[in-house]
Amino acid sequence: MLDLAIIGGGPAGLTAGLYATRGGLNNVTMFEMGMPGGQITTSSEIENYPGQIEVVTGMALMEDWPEQCKRFGLKHEMNEVSQVTKNGNTFNIKTADGKIQEAKSVLLATGSVPRRAGIPGENKLFGRGVSTCATCDGFFYKGKEVAVIGGGDTALEEAVYLSKMCSKVYLIHRRDTYRAAPSTIEHMKKAENIEEVTNVTVEEILGDNMGVTGLIVKSKESGELKQFDVPGVFVFVGRDVLNDSFKQDDGSFLCDVNKQGEIIVDIGMRTSTPGVYAAGDVRIEAAKQVVCAAGDGSTAAINIIEYVG
Ligand code: FAD
Ligand code: NAP
Numbered sequence: 001m002l003d004l005a006i007i008g009g010g011p012a013g014l015t016a017g018l019y020a021t022r023g024g025l026n027n028v029t030m031f032e033m034g035m036p037g038g039q040i041t042t043s044s045e046i047e048n049y050p051g052q053i054e055v056v057t058g059m060a061l062m063e064d065w066p067e068q069c070k071r072f073g074l075k076h077e078m079n080e081v082s083q084v085t086k087n088g089n090t091f092n093i094k095t096a097d098g099k100i101q102e103a104k105s106v107l108l109a110t111g112s113v114p115r116r117a118g119i120p121g122e123n124k125l126f127g128r129g130v131s132t133c134a135t136c137d138g139f140f141y142k143g144k145e146v147a148v149i150g151g152g153d154t155a156l157e158e159a160v161y162l163s164k165m166c167s168k169v170y171l172i173h174r175r176d177t178y179r180a181a182p183s184t185i186e187h188m189k190k191a192e193n194i195e196e197v198t199n200v201t202v203e204e205i206l207g208d209n210m211g212v213t214g215l216i217v218k219s220k221e222s223g224e225l226k227q228f229d230v231p232g233v234f235v236f237v238g239r240d241v242l243n244d245s246f247k248q249d250d251g252s253f254l255c256d257v258n259k260q261g262e263i264i265v266d267i268g269m270r271t272s273t274p275g276v277y278a279a280g281d282v283r284i285e286a287a288k289q290v291v292c293a294a295g296d297g298s299t300a301a302i303n304i305i306e307y308v309g
Contacts, residue, residue, distance in 0.1 A: 001102045003308050004301075005093045006030040007081045007245065008109035010038020011290045012280025014065045015297030016107050016304075021072035023305045028073070029103075031095065033080035037062035038111055039281075040290050042127050048136065049290055061290070081245045084108075084254055086273065105275045105304050108254075108263055109297065110242040112281040112288070117149055117237045121205035121215075129212025130205060130233050134158040135289070141166050141232040147215055148172065149202060150236035156180040156188045158236055163191040170228050172197045172217060197226075205233055241282050258284055269300035277304055 003025040006013045009032025017030045030036070040046065040058035047055040066076065080096040084106055093101045114132035116122055122130055131137040138146075138161060146166050148159040151173035157180075159171045171188070176198040178185050188194055200217040203225065207213050214229040243261045246254040255271035255278075256264045262285075263278035265271055271278050279296035281288050286296075 001090070001104060002027050002029050002093075003103070004028045004105045004107060004304055005081075005084075005091065005101065005103035006107045006109060007084065007093075008032060008038070008111055008242075008280070008282075009034075009036035009066070009076065010109060010111050010280060010293060011040065011062070011065070012111070012282075012293040012297040012300075013038075013107065013109035014062075014069055015294040016109060016279060016301040017069040017074040017297075018065075018072060019298045019301035020304060021069065021074045023301060025305060025308060026073070027075075029075045029077050029101070030069070031077050031079055031081045031093065033078070033096075036066040036076060038293075039113070046136065046290070047139070083245055083247070084276075085248060086254065089275065091275065104308050105277070106254075107297075107300050107304065108243075108246060108271070108276065108278040108282055109280050109293075110245070110282050111293075112239045112241040112286075114235065115238040115240055117202065117235050119149075119202045119205055119215075119235075121207060122235065125205055125207040125212050125233075128210075129207060129231055130235060132235055133288070134161050134234055137232070137234075138162050138165055143167050144232065145170070145228070145230045146232040146234060147228055147230045148234045148236065150238075151175060151178040151180065151198075152236065152238065153180045153184055154238075155234075155236035156184045158234060159194055160188055160191055162234065163194050166232075167193065169194045170197050170230065171195065172200060172202060172215075174201060174220075175199060197228075200226075239281075239288075243282065262286070267299075268303045269296055270303060275307060 083094045145168040147170040203216040255273040277300040280293035
């Protein structure tokens with residue numbers, strides 16, 4: 001019987017593993033389907049992690065985290081969790097190989113994946129000029145022109161954020177009306193250096209060995225093609241939380257989720273199901289930053305230690 005099963009080995013899961021083992025839990029396993037480190041390992045540069053003065057790759061930032069956890073006894077099982085179910089006061093953790101392990105408590109830290117738009121060139125150039133995080137990567141385009149793809153709250157808010165540091169922002173949207181809130185649209189329209197490019201489809205994101213060089217859009221009305229020579233393309237077409245493994249056979253969830261599928265937690269990272277906690281990008285109102293995910297992980301672990309007793 002595990003004291004704690006951590007599902008996901010990103011910043012949230014790893015920090016929870018560190019705090020839980022160092023805080024006295026003896027039998028803690030972190031299930032991570034890939035290499036520990038999480039989505040930040042796909043980022044080419046990170047410069048907003050506190051105390052990290054040098055700009056490093058996401059991979060370099062996360063390199064030592066698993067080793068630090070291992071020293072305090074965290075076990076890492078490289079396996080995909082296919083389903084977590086409740087079994088009385090404990091939980092069954094079923095992995096992709098069909099094995100079932102029991103745990104007294106569970107931390108859901110599976111993160112989220114930015115939705116890809118499905119544009120040719122997008123995947124190949126992801127992390128090399130194609131980004132889904134303006135807070136993280138906007139600074140690299142200071143004084144340069146960038147493109148933002150999307151018409152929701154995130155795209156418009158991030159376009160405004162980028163307009164403060166970039167010389168120009170092309171806001172590229174597939175329709176001529178936005179999904180974003182009216183006040184956000186109004187805010188965006190006030191930014192003089194945002195050029196709206198609406199009713200278009202993005203045909204291709206262009207690049208070379210150095211990264212993104214531009215993108216080509218096609219007007220839905222005239223079919224006219226237009227090229228924008230930008231070194232940065234920000235794709236904000238929605239996000240998907242990874243919550244499949246928390247679905248029960250009857251279609252319900254292990255704990256309450258909102259309509260986006262994000263796990264509802266209280267300030268202590270407790271979910272609606274006693275013994276189940278959530279941390280990081282997978283939870284409601286996540287700030288979607290490494291430092292926040294790590295903070296959630298530590299908060300959850302401190303409360304889990306008390307719960308397990
Ligand atoms: P994740 O990092 O998503 O980790 C979740 C882990 O769970 C993954 O490793 C996944 O493989 C694993 N997992 C999922 N499902 C299962 C399963 N069923 N079984 C087993 N394992 C599973 N943040 C910053 O603070 N600064 C930055 O500069 C920055 N730049 C970014 C650049 C890019 C390109 C991206 C994509 C993100 C960036 N972020 C940045 C955001 C940051 O990476 C996330 O907020 C953070 O990683 C969230 O951590 P997490 O632990 O909640 O989830
Ligand atoms: P979203 O609301 O789902 O918007 C995604 C946008 O991307 C839409 O405009 C959509 O176009 C476009 N899009 C989707 N797939 C595309 C594709 N393949 N190619 C090109 N464009 C594509 O996502 P979001 O902006 O990330 O917001 C998610 C949720 O968080 C929403 O409920 C939002 O209101 C909320 N949110 C709120 C705030 C706030 O309150 N301040 C801030 C951010 C987010 P269409 O419009 O044509 O569908």
